[in-house]
Amino acid sequence: MNATFEVSAAVAVLATVMMITRPSAVHALLYLTVSLLAAALVFFVLGAPFAAALEVIIYAGAIMVLFVFVVMMLNIGDAAAAQERAWLSPSAWIGPSALALLLGIELGALAATGGLARPAGVVVGAQAVGIALVGPYMLAVEVASFLLLAGLVAAFHLGRAVMRGD
Amino acid sequence: MASVPLDQGLLLAAILFALGLAGLLVRRNLLFMLMSLEVMLNATGIAFIVAGARWAAPDGQIMFILVLTFAATEVAVGLALILLMHRRNPTLDADASDRLRG
Numbered sequence: 428m429n430a431t432f433e434v435s436a437a438v439a440v441l442a443t444v445m446m447i448t449r450p451s452a453v454h455a456l457l458y459l460t461v462s463l464l465a466a467a468l469v470f471f472v473l474g475a476p477f478a479a480a481l482e483v484i485i486y487a488g489a490i491m492v493l494f495v496f497v498v499m500m501l502n503i504g505d506a507a508a509a510q511e512r513a514w515l516s517p518s519a520w521i522g523p524s525a526l527a528l529l530l531g532i533e534l535g536a537l538a539a540t541g542g543l544a545r546p547a548g549v550v551v552g553a554q555a556v557g558i559a560l561v562g563p564y565m566l567a568v569e570v571a572s573f574l575l576l577a578g579l580v581a582a583f584h585l586g587r588a589v590m591r592g593d
Numbered sequence: 594m595a596s597v598p599l600d601q602g603l604l605l606a607a608i609l610f611a612l613g614l615a616g617l618l619v620r621r622n623l624l625f626m627l628m629s630l631e632v633m634l635n636a637t638g639i640a641f642i643v644a645g646a647r648w649a650a651p652d653g654q655i656m657f658i659l660v661l662t663f664a665a666t667e668v669a670v671g672l673a674l675i676l677l678m679h680r681r682n683p684t685l686d687a688d689a690s691d692r693l694r695g
Contacts, residue, residue, distance in 0.1 A: 432597045436605045447616030452624050459628055473646040478654045485661055490668050497672045549649035559651040571662040578666030585673035
């Protein structure tokens with residue numbers, strides 16, 4: 428179990444180092460996604476499967492999709508097609524793919540040894556988190572909803588200015 | 594089964610946070626700065642999860658959910674601001690916008 432943690436942590440650190448040293452934003456995004464997936468595996472090993480699922484769905488899923496969307500929006504131009512072709516070269520995706528493959532092998536090893544059903548340490552599952560979330564942390568949930576509403580209004584307002592071409 | 598020691602998890606969080614901070618200071622591209630902020634927030638989440646796992650309490654995961662909410666909001670507003678700024682002067686250089694003009 429400790430080996431799983433250490434390999435995941437190494438993948439996370441390596442992917443993050445590669446991310447901050449890439450010249451191209453799309454390459455950096457690939458590495459950042461791998462880093463977040465490695466963090467999700469770390470959460471799982473630590474006995475937080477609910478947080479691991481949220482990390483994959485929201486961080487590696489939704490937030491990265493936003494980033495990719497904006498990167499693609501910023502690259503509307505004559506050089507866009509040539510750039511896309513350059514991004515599809517093996518040197519662009521071989522590094523993130525290798526790191527992701529390492530994470531996949533780890534997950535397979537966990538499944539083969541029955542570690543998926545029983546992670547190391549004490550598992551604090553979604554039920555315990557949910558009970559605490561709507562119990563003692565009710566006020567924090569309300570504050571989070573304020574924050575999300577503020578983000579929604581701000582993104583809508585700024586997006587409208589972008590559409591107007593202002 | 595042996596669980597992960599507290600210091601190893603916190604070390605991972607500290608390394609990732611330092612990497613994010615280094616990226617934020619070194620890179621001048623606004624997209625990269627936002628990505629480095631994400632790395633730093635993620636490192637904070639890792640620290641919360643590690644601490645929650647140490648005492649087998651759900652509080653760490655709840656703080657992680659709040660960090661996640663904050664990260665999502667920050668990315669939505671930050672990316673909208675980047676799009677707006679790119680529309681006004683077509684560069685993503687953070688040093689290019691050094692005049693506080695409305």
